[in-house]
Amino acid sequence: MTEDQKNELLGEYLKRSRLSIPMSLRAVERATDGVTNGYLSQIESGQIKQPSPNVLYQLASTYGLDYRDLLVRARHHVPVAESNEEKTSELAGIPLRALSDLTPDERKQVTEYIAWLKTRR
Amino acid sequence: MTEDQKNELLGEYLKRSRLSIPMSLRAVERATDGVTNGYLSQIESGQIKQPSPNVLYQLASTYGLDYRDLLVRARHHVPVAESNEEKTSELAGIPLRALSDLTPDERKQVTEYIAWLKTRR
DNA sequence: CGGCACTGCATAGTCAAGTAAGCAAATGTG
DNA sequence: CACATTTGCTTACTTGACTATGCAGTGCCG
Numbered sequence A, B: 001m002t003e004d005q006k007n008e009l010l011g012e013y014l015k016r017s018r019l020s021i022p023m024s025l026r027a028v029e030r031a032t033d034g035v036t037n038g039y040l041s042q043i044e045s046g047q048i049k050q051p052s053p054n055v056l057y058q059l060a061s062t063y064g065l066d067y068r069d070l071l072v073r074a075r076h077h078v079p080v081a082e083s084n085e086e087k088t089s090e091l092a093g094i095p096l097r098a099l100s101d102l103t104p105d106e107r108k109q110v111t112e113y114i115a116w117l118k119t120r121r
Numbered sequence C: 001c002g003g004c005a006c007t008g009c010a011t012a013g014t015c016a017a018g019t020a021a022g023c024a025a026a027t028g029t030g
Numbered sequence D: 001c002a003c004a005t006t007t008g009c010t011t012a013c014t015t016g017a018c019t020a021t022g023c024a025g026t027g028c029c030g
Helices: A004-018 A025-031 A037-044 A054-065 A067-073 A085-091 A092-097 A104-119 B004-021 B027-031 B039-045 B053-063 B067-071 B096-100 B103-120
Strands: none
Touching: A004 A025, A004 A037, A004 A054, A004 A067, A025 A037, A025 A054, A054 A067, A054 B039, B004 B027, B004 B067, B027 B039, B027 B053
16 A cells, blocks of 8 residues: 555545534534634645644544544554653663663673673672 | 643753763764754754654654653643553663662763763764 | 864744635525 | 525635754864
């Protein structure tokens, strides 16, 4: 499936979802916070390629769709797992953040360096 | 914490994260796909309030930050998590245990060692 | 000292998302 | 029939994310 086809699908999918309820463009405008009927028309016709997450969230809510799925269809990056920001980046201090883009070789050196540090206590 | 404070924090947080690695604005530009140094400067100084998910994803990847957390800090709607997985017991191949019991002094030494490793690339 | 490379940053311009206004075709209503 | 309302849709315009370019400061090497 080409990217164009997938882009095309977002608008068609949203239009199908709206009609299945069914709601008019202006009904959606009233139900959402700031998604105007003209703009929605542009989205459904594919003129808007990548609506913002906020707009997608509004539509997902009023249509009863899965927000995550809309993000994917709009080709946005979607987070995978629960946030463990505290643990991975903050809790153990600065070193953890710096570790993530090391090469395997460098990791080994860091590990050995840590071990060596502990022997000097 | 007010919403304004949280908005303000995105840039500062990203700057802190970049400096802790440490990388220059241009190093980030090289490491990412399309995040220019000037633009990153704007983000860090708060001139850009809501960088796109894609940009946040690039930065999360190169800094080793949690993408979901960045989305929240940028005030984007975030899909609910799929499941509560076990938190990783290691990061970048280095056991968390090896890092969590370091003294602040030792962490500083590790940080400097990592920075030094990266200058030798 | 000169020159070179790299730093952060300022800024004018570009581009796509999003708004506002209105038009033509249905549909309804008396 | 006349008229009002609602429909989907178009389009000019605004706004803000993002790009391209360049400039001043700093350190380094000869």
